Amino acid sequence: MLSKKTKYGLKALTYIAKSVGDVPVQISEISKSENIPQKFLESIMLTLRKSGFLGSKKGKHGGYYLIKEPSEIKMADVMRVLEGPIAMVPCVSLNFYEKCDDCPDEHECSVHKLMIQVRDNTLKVLRNNTLEDLSGS
Amino acid sequence: MLSKKTKYGLKALTYIAKSVGDVPVQISEISKSENIPQKFLESIMLTLRKSGFLGSKKGKHGGYYLIKEPSEIKMADVMRVLEGPIAMVPCVSLNFYEKCDDCPDEHECSVHKLMIQVRDNTLKVLRNNTLEDLSGS
DNA sequence: GTAATTCCTATTAAATCGATAGGATTAATA
DNA sequence: TATTAATCCTATCGATTTAATAGGAATTAC
Secondary structure (H helix, E strand, O other): OOOHHHHHHHHHHHHHHHOOOOOOEOHHHHHHHHOOOHHHHHHHHHHHHHOOOEEEEOOOOOEEEEOOOHHHOEHHHHHHHHOOOOOOOHHHOOOOOOOOOOOOOHHHOHHHHHHHHHHHHHHHHHHHOEHHHHHOO | OOOHHHHHHHHHHHHHHHOOOOOOEOHHHHHHHHOOOHHHHHHHHHHHHHOOOEEEEOOOOOEEEEOOOHHHOEHHHHHHHHOOOOOOOHHHOOOOOOOOOOOOOHHHOHHHHHHHHHHHHHHHHHHHOEHHHHHOO
């Protein structure tokens, strides 16, 4: 299941990408428009800023803006920051690898083989889609 | 993340599929061999039996056996029983559809579009793989 | 009739998730 | 300079889910 955090984050990024002009977009505006609890969204925006997707301006007339072009922002990267591993088991994760405690040898594990395929296909989608694709049309 | 329940369930099914002869396989044997807590595995086997993947024999020399051929058991079906929806958001789930409470119109939702692609690619893998594929070689 | 097994329900401890609270800091502007 | 409006930051809370355990009932082989 996709967490609300990730879903809200993706919606917020899309909203900013769609916004016209170069003025920063405010949390309160996104929150109202996308039905996202404002305080919750605050913490998500903070994460997105700290991980290099957004820039911010403080104080009156402040807000958030994209640092990179929408076409440069891969969904896979956003997902990793907000959701964590893309793989369904840690032992097939490229960026968050961990050994399973119940498997003496993961190459013998039937689940491992299956989950590599799932990971590869999911990754294909998430690498091919950028923020531009989400906000387009 | 794949739950332990699902992972254990898939391992247990694989173990039974690999077992030779037509005698029922016992929980205690699977539990030891696959490092799965026995009591936890008990409840998983029960679920798999009630959902039509396994048959059981009670009492001494009892145990579990496959009801269908391994090649007939699609991973997608097992996953739905043990893990629930395959889709990452309920609003793109084929078997567990639910409307999102934050989306007035899901066809306008950028996340929706992305998650349909993820679902379709995951489904492709889980439909193409059967228990035979997991237990083979 | 005894031992071995599945069957069933309930419970628990820990982790995670979604959301909120309360203020500190910064900047525009009147 | 004072006020207002925004981000920033840390902590916390309640609900849900997850992984696992407990304890015994029912069934069957021998």
